Amino acid sequence: MMAEIGLAALWLAAALAGLQLAAGSLGLTTRGAALGEAVRPVAVVQGLLALLAFACLIYVFSVTDLSVKLVALNSHSMKPLVYKIAGAWGNHEGSMLLWVTVMGMAGGFVALVERRLPERTMLATLAGQAFVSLGFYAFLLFASNPFERLSPVPVEGNGLNPLLQDLGLAFHPPTLYLGYVGLSIAFSFAIGALITREVGPAFARAMRPWVLGAWIFLTVGIAAGSYWAYYELGWGGWWFWDPVENASLMPWLAATALLHSCSVLASRNALRAWTVMLGVVAFSMSMIGTFLVRSGILTSVHAFAVDPQRGTFILALLAIYIGGALILFGLRASSVTEGERFALVSREGALVFNNVMLSAILGIVLFGTLYPLVAETFGAKVSVGPPYFNPMGALFAVPMLVVLAVGPLLRWRRDRFARVSKNLVIPAMLVAAAAIGLLVIGSVALLPFLGLAVALGLAWASLLPLKGRNLRRTPLPIWGMVTAHFGIAVALFGMSSESAFSIEKLVAVKIGEVTQVGPWGVKLDTVEPVAGPNWTALEARLLVRYGADGKVTRMLPQSRSFWAPPQQTSESALLTRWNGQLYAVLGGEAPAAGNKDEAKSDAGSDQGRWQLRLWWKPFVPLIWLGGLLIALGGALALAGHVLADLRRINLRSKIAYRRERQGR
Amino acid sequence: MAGSIRAPIKAKHQRLVLLVVALVVLIGAALLAAWALRNQASYFYVPSDIVAKPPEPDRAVRLGGMVEKGSLKTAADGVTVNFIVQDGKASVPVTFRGIVPSLFVEGSGVVAEGRLGANGTFVADNLLAKHDENYVPREMQDMTKDQAKQVVAETQ
Numbered sequence: 001m002m003a004e005i006g007l008a009a010l011w012l013a014a015a016l017a018g019l020q021l022a023a024g025s026l027g028l029t030t031r032g033a034a035l036g037e038a039v040r041p042v043a044v045v046q047g048l049l050a051l052l053a054f055a056c057l058i059y060v061f062s063v064t065d066l067s068v069k070l071v072a073l074n075s076h077s078m079k080p081l082v083y084k085i086a087g088a089w090g091n092h093e094g095s096m097l098l099w100v101t102v103m104g105m106a107g108g109f110v111a112l113v114e115r116r117l118p119e120r121t122m123l124a125t126l127a128g129q130a131f132v133s134l135g136f137y138a139f140l141l142f143a144s145n146p147f148e149r150l151s152p153v154p155v156e157g158n159g160l161n162p163l164l165q166d167l168g169l170a171f172h173p174p175t176l177y178l179g180y181v182g183l184s185i186a187f188s189f190a191i192g193a194l195i196t197r198e199v200g201p202a203f204a205r206a207m208r209p210w211v212l213g214a215w216i217f218l219t220v221g222i223a224a225g226s227y228w229a230y231y232e233l234g235w236g237g238w239w240f241w242d243p244v245e246n247a248s249l250m251p252w253l254a255a256t257a258l259l260h261s262c263s264v265l266a267s268r269n270a271l272r273a274w275t276v277m278l279g280v281v282a283f284s285m286s287m288i289g290t291f292l293v294r295s296g297i298l299t300s301v302h303a304f305a306v307d308p309q310r311g312t313f314i315l316a317l318l319a320i321y322i323g324g325a326l327i328l329f330g331l332r333a334s335s336v337t338e339g340e341r342f343a344l345v346s347r348e349g350a351l352v353f354n355n356v357m358l359s360a361i362l363g364i365v366l367f368g369t370l371y372p373l374v375a376e377t378f379g380a381k382v383s384v385g386p387p388y389f390n391p392m393g394a395l396f397a398v399p400m401l402v403v404l405a406v407g408p409l410l411r412w413r414r415d416r417f418a419r420v421s422k423n424l425v426i427p428a429m430l431v432a433a434a435a436i437g438l439l440v441i442g443s444v445a446l447l448p449f450l451g452l453a454v455a456l457g458l459a460w461a462s463l464l465p466l467k468g469r470n471l472r473r474t475p476l477p478i479w480g481m482v483t484a485h486f487g488i489a490v491a492l493f494g495m496s497s498e499s500a501f502s503i504e505k506l507v508a509v510k511i512g513e514v515t516q517v518g519p520w521g522v523k524l525d526t527v528e529p530v531a532g533p534n535w536t537a538l539e540a541r542l543l544v545r546y547g548a549d550g551k552v553t554r555m556l557p558q559s560r561s562f563w564a565p566p567q568q569t570s571e572s573a574l575l576t577r578w579n580g581q582l583y584a585v586l587g588g589e590a591p592a593a594g595n596k597d598e599a600k601s602d603a604g605s606d607q608g609r610w611q612l613r614l615w616w617k618p619f620v621p622l623i624w625l626g627g628l629l630i631a632l633g634g635a636l637a638l639a640g641h642v643l644a645d646l647r648r649i650n651l652r653s654k655i656a657y658r659r660e661r662q663g664r
Numbered sequence: 665m666a667g668s669i670r671a672p673i674k675a676k677h678q679r680l681v682l683l684v685v686a687l688v689v690l691i692g693a694a695l696l697a698a699w700a701l702r703n704q705a706s707y708f709y710v711p712s713d714i715v716a717k718p719p720e721p722d723r724a725v726r727l728g729g730m731v732e733k734g735s736l737k738t739a740a741d742g743v744t745v746n747f748i749v750q751d752g753k754a755s756v757p758v759t760f761r762g763i764v765p766s767l768f769v770e771g772s773g774v775v776a777e778g779r780l781g782a783n784g785t786f787v788a789d790n791l792l793a794k795h796d797e798n799y800v801p802r803e804m805q806d807m808t809k810d811q812a813k814q815v816v817a818e819t820q
Contacts, residue, residue: 274682341678356686360693367697371705381708387724388704392697506762508742568766587763590742609742611763 003068006056007147010097013049013104014137016042017130020107024127028120028195036123040111043126046133047108054101057146061088066157069150070094076159076564078534086170087160092294092310093146095173099290100136102181107133110185116206116645118198125192132184132283135317143313159564162535168228172221176248179218180290183251183283185210186258190279191325194332199272204265207279209641211262215255216634222248223627234570234585236504236615238623241389246369247289250362254282257358260351268412270339270348274355280329284322285362291318292369343414350407357400364392394447401454401492404485405461423464431457444500451496459489476640484633491626497580497619508590508609518616520582521545527586527610535562537571540586540610544575557586580618587611706777712753718780727756727786728775736770749774749786756780760788 020042027036060068062084064077074091075084089098107129114122140146189207193199225248230238239245258278264271291314342348368384375382405427409420434453438444444452462485465478505517514523525541537560545552557573575582590609706724719725727749735748744761747770758776768774768791776788 273679338679352682356689359686360689363690363693364697367694368701371701375705382705383708383726384701384705385724387706388700392700395696396693506743570763585763587743588766591738611743613763 002056002059003065003147003149006053006060007145009049009053009056010137010141010147013046013053013100014134014141016046016049017104017133017137020046020130021127021134024123024130027123028127036119039123039126043111043130044108046130047104047106050101050104054097057094057097058085058088060147061085061094064157066155067149067151067153069148070146072150072154072157074158074160076157076534078564079160079165080533082167082170083160083165087164089173090160090164090169093140093144095177096136096140096144096294097146098174098177099181100133100140102177103129103133103136103184106182106185107188110188110210114206116202117192118196121192121196121198121203123192124195125188128188128191128195129184132187132321135320139310139313139317143310156564159534159562161565162560162562162567162569163232165534165562166228166232168224168232172224172228175217175224176221179214179216179221179255180248180251180286182210182214182217183255183286185214186255186279187283187325190276191328194276194328194336197332197335199265199276199336201266201269204262204275205641205645208259208262208266209638209645211255211259211279211282212634212638212641215252215259216631216638218248218252218255219627219631219634222252223624223631226627227624231572231574232569234572234613236502236583236585236613236617238498238620241368241385243369244293246365247293250289250365250369251282251285253358253362253365254278254285257355257362258282261355264348264351265339268340268342268348270342271352271355272339273333273336276333276336277329278355280322280325281362284318284325285366287314287318287321288366291315340413342412345410345417346414347407347410347412350403350410353403354400354407357396357403360396361393361400364396365389368392390447394450398450398454401458401488404488405458408462408465408481408485423467424461427457427461427464430460438500448496448500451492452500455489455493455496458492459486462486462489476643477637480633480635480637480640482633483636484630487626487629487631487633489626490622490629491624494619494622494624494626498617498623501618502620503616505614506611507614508611510609515612515614517582517614519547520614520616522582522584522612522614524610524612530558532560534564535560537561538586540584540612542573542584542612544582544584546577555582555584557584559586559588576621580616581620583615583617585613587613708775710751711749711756712751714756714780714786715754721782722779724777724779726775726777727758727780727788728773729756731768731770731772731774733770749776756786757784758786758788760791762791765791 020039023032023035023038023042026032027039057070060071061075062081064071064075064079064084066072066077070091070093074094075087079087088094107126110129111122111126117125186207189203189210193203225245226238229240229245230236258275258281261271261275261278265275291311294310294314368388371384372382406417406420406424409423431453434456435449438449438452462482465482466474469478503518505515507515509515509524511524511526514521516522521544523543523545525543527538527540530537530539537558539556539558542555542557543552544555553575555573555575558571560569560571561567562569570585570587573584575584588611590611704724706726707719708726708728709719711727711729714725714727729749729751732748732750732755735746737746738744739746743763744759745764746757746759748755749758750756758778760776760778775792776786777790777792778786778788781787
């Protein structure tokens with residue numbers, strides 16, 4: 001019953017999206033102006049219906065209604081409740097339903113609260129949002145219906161991939177999707193502004209909080225996903241340049257550029273066409289990412305099942321939306337009037353530079369991600385990994401980070417470098433000191449070397465905009481900028497330190513044997529079987545000690561065997577200290593040492609040995625701490641802008657009230 | 665040059681300059697990317713290809729095939745495994761130091777990431793075994809379609 005209600009809600013929501021598109025478009029004409037009134041309420045109800053459909057899906061998953069095909073394929077009655085619920089979006093259909101739900105809710109939210117723009121632009125924006133939603137509703141209803149029934153009803157479900165049975169699944173995809181799909185608002189705003197030709201500071205000020213909101217979620221989602229992959233896969237890495245990861249990075253790069261060009265447009269009325277273009281590009285990257293991930297066209301450890309029909313469908317949607325938006329941009333770009341001018345050395349100049357660098361990195365990632373597809377059409381099977389992405393990304397990231405240190409100190413419009421250069425003495429000295437220190441240590445590869453040096457300088461430089469300010473009166477957006485830029489330095493330091501100083505140890509040890517990894521002594525105490533709700537495991541008890549006289553701590557890595565579906569995973573154990581993380585993975589049982597003759601002579605060695613993989617990763621948690629700081633910076637800026645807007649509205653209504661009274 | 669910046673530039677000009685700079689950088693990035701991709705992409709080989717046309721040493725490549733029955737041996741250190749990957753036509757010895765994936769067994773398919781050593785042994789940095797029904801490396805899907813029957817016949 002709930003499945004049918006969900007499906008009906010989905011059809012209704014799709015119909016309302018159609019109505020929203022029609023009413024919004026007709027509302028722009030003089031004859032249909034009355035229809036415009038309907039657009040906002042329709043958008044709100046459409047969002048609520050999508051939410052209802054999603055709630056129905058969660059319900060059928062939480063009660064494990066096996067007559068629903070999706071549940072039977074992806075769930076199991078013996079699974080803990082939290083993974084039953086999270087399993088609702090841990091598959092293709094469910095995640096697409098989450099996508100349209102977020103999209104509908106975002107549109108409804110905009111319709112409910114956004115009052116700063118001219119009503120015509122809002123109509124065009126909401127019509128654009130409905131137009132995009134409509135395609136994804138069609139995709140859900142015709143090519144990936146999540147509520148499809150199954151007959152006969154199976155006795156038990158197939159279960160959820162054990163790698164996904166983790167709290168990360170409950171948190172990471174919804175956060176990421178809020179960011180991913182939240183960018184659709186920027187896309188629709190850009191479309192709306194292009195249609196009504198209202199590109200200016202007011203447009204940028206209205207768009208900025210929405211972009212910021214989506215960007216915050218995207219940042220948190222990427223950081224959470226990276227940490228999840230880090231501890232769940234047991235490979236010790238935190239970023240694999242996997243197509244799915246790139247699919248989330250590309251919208252982030254575009255959204256970061258958009259955010260900064262939005263600021264220029266809002267404060268200085270420059271970069272008009274560029275900002276609109278980025279608005280289109282950011283969400284286009286979200287859609288391309290979805291296409292890459294959902295079509296199964298690229299091999300990925302994260303991807304769900306492959307279905308060529310779906311790939312074609314999403315490709316068609318991509319062509320319509322991205323192509324259509326670009327054509328609209330091409331037609332209208334020349335009529336978007338030129339903004340204010342600025343000198344090369346100015347805040348705007350620095351922001352333009354960083355925008356171009358971010359776009360270049362975006363291009364590098366996009367090329368690398370698509371190259372295997374291109375090569376395959378020529379018959380070569382290739383994969384592209386860190387040897388391409390790391391140096392090519394750094395080539396543009398390093399200049400960008402250097403300008404990031406200087407840019408916030410420059411004045412708008414025109415400035416002289418000599419004015420700010422004395423502030424940069426200390427950061428420059430930090431960079432030099434780090435470089436000398438690293439040369440003394442020696443054997444640090446070029447990229448982590450650059451990363452560590454730049455991170456130190458940037459950490460100091462990012463705080464300089466606060467210098468000489470009354471900290472209590474410093475506006476929140478400035479605090480936000482400083483926090484986010486400082487977060488970049490922190491994350492960069494973590495990444496470089498991980499890559500430069502990680503120590504890896506792979507051993508087979510007997511019970512009671514002690515092994516050394518970096519400053520840690522690790523003793524394998526016991527290996528014992530343990531059982532969970534839907535798995536059994538071998539659990540190693542490691543007694544670890546930092547330095548010669550540190551406190552002894554326990555670590556419990558497991559090798560788990562799930563029975564639905566039957567699959568083994570390794571649960572790594574992490575021990576965090578202020579200066580890094582010890583990472584332990586339990587492998588399999590290795591045969592006894594030596595050959596048979598030795599075994600005879602030594603009675604002790606017929607006892608098995610256990611494979612252990614250990615890493616000591618100095619300062620690695622800074623990667624995710626930095627990511628959270630970046631998101632926090634975004635949140636501070638968002639709070640600042642929203643509070644300022646509320647104050648302005650409040651003031652305006654007070655003035656209006658006074659005028660009214662004086663008028664009497 | 666400072667004079668030219670201060671002189672009032674026509675609005676159209678600044679827009680043009682920005683556009684040209686952005687385009688130059690992006691095209692430069694694209695060309696660099698294309699060049700780097702040619703050099704850095706890791707090609708996929710099956711044993712008969714890698715024996716016929718070996719890649720230059722130290723070039724990262726991937727090798728996919730079936731793990732030959734009876735060839736899997738663990739070395740004395742307990743963490744190095746040696747095995748033979750074959751596709752029915754040719755076979756390549758592979759050595760790997762690490763924890764093997766749980767689905768990695770004799771007679772199953774595997775994709776090894778690594779380098780071909782000078783002595784003809786493939787040194788793997790990473791092994792990808794068949795993950796589950798929903799995840800099969802695409803190269804292996806093709807290979808099993810073309811060659812599975814004969815491979816299975818020869819390995820059993």
